[in-house]
Amino acid sequence: MNSPYSKNVHTWGRIWCSLALVMFAIYPAAVSAYYGAWPKGLLLLQGLAGVVPIYWTVGIIEAFTFAPMLGSGGSYLGFVTGNLSNLKVPCALNAMEIARVKAGTEKGELISTVAIAVSSFVTTAIIFLGVLLLAQLQPILESALLAPAFANILPALFGALGVVFISKNWKIAVAPILFMLILFIAMPSLSDKVSILVPVGAAIAIGAARWLYKKDYL
Numbered sequence: 001m002n003s004p005y006s007k008n009v010h011t012w013g014r015i016w017c018s019l020a021l022v023m024f025a026i027y028p029a030a031v032s033a034y035y036g037a038w039p040k041g042l043l044l045l046q047g048l049a050g051v052v053p054i055y056w057t058v059g060i061i062e063a064f065t066f067a068p069m070l071g072s073g074g075s076y077l078g079f080v081t082g083n084l085s086n087l088k089v090p091c092a093l094n095a096m097e098i099a100r101v102k103a104g105t106e107k108g109e110l111i112s113t114v115a116i117a118v119s120s121f122v123t124t125a126i127i128f129l130g131v132l133l134l135a136q137l138q139p140i141l142e143s144a145l146l147a148p149a150f151a152n153i154l155p156a157l158f159g160a161l162g163v164v165f166i167s168k169n170w171k172i173a174v175a176p177i178l179f180m181l182i183l184f185i186a187m188p189s190l191s192d193k194v195s196i197l198v199p200v201g202a203a204i205a206i207g208a209a210r211w212l213y214k215k216d217y218l
Contacts, residue, residue: 003106006072013076020080058196065199069093071109074116081120085198090157091119097164171217175208176201 032038039047066084067075070092078088093103095115101107130137140146166173180201184190190197212218 009073009076013072016080017076061196061199065202069103070112070116071103073109074112077113077116077120081116081123083123086154086157087123088116088119090161091115093161093165169218171212172205172209176204179204 062084063075063079066078066089069089070078074088074092078084078092081088092112092115095111096103096108099107099111101111103112141150162173166177180197183197209218
């Protein structure tokens with residue numbers, strides 16, 4: 001899109017993403033300067049070596065996976081505010097489904113951006129209230145009754161969305177679902193690598209769709 005809206009989105013998106021990166025770096029630097037406790041270079045590199053490859057890989061994968069779904073405005077806003085996989089993406093997809101618009105279109109991008117913005121405001125308000133009422137809510141949130149619910153938030157979100165999208169064209173969904181079921185049953189330890197495996201499932205779905213299309217099954 002070369003419209004003024006698209007150009008403005010990219011301009012402001014780059015500005016806010018750059019400011020977010022600066023702010024992420026300023027806080028630990030300010031704390032270290034205030035307390036005079038700077039990390040040693042070698043220890044810092046050792047710590048970064050353990051997490052940077054994973055987080056950078058996941059970040060690149062999420063950018064290529066989620067950007068086509070969310071559009072430019074939704075992507076910039078989502079990556080700045082965070083919590084994409086288990087909140088922003090489901091909100092955007094559900095909003096587009098309700099509005100009956102497709103991802104990758106101008107209407108889809110507008111709906112996605114609005115949905116992520118509203119989600120960010122609601123999340124901030126809930127966190128603010130949670131901090132204020134933490135002492136009163138802690139016994140309830142840590143109760144054994146609610147423990148299973150908190151452990152299944154992510155499956156519940158994507159399960160509900162999955163039913164909607166799989167029902168539209170179940171033939172395409174068969175291959176990635178079977179692959180992931182077999183993979184996670186055979187290797188349960190991969191359950192914490194969901195972000196890395198999302199593009200794998202997407203690639204399998206695309207390949208299956210192309211094969212089905214060539215065979216005139218779609």
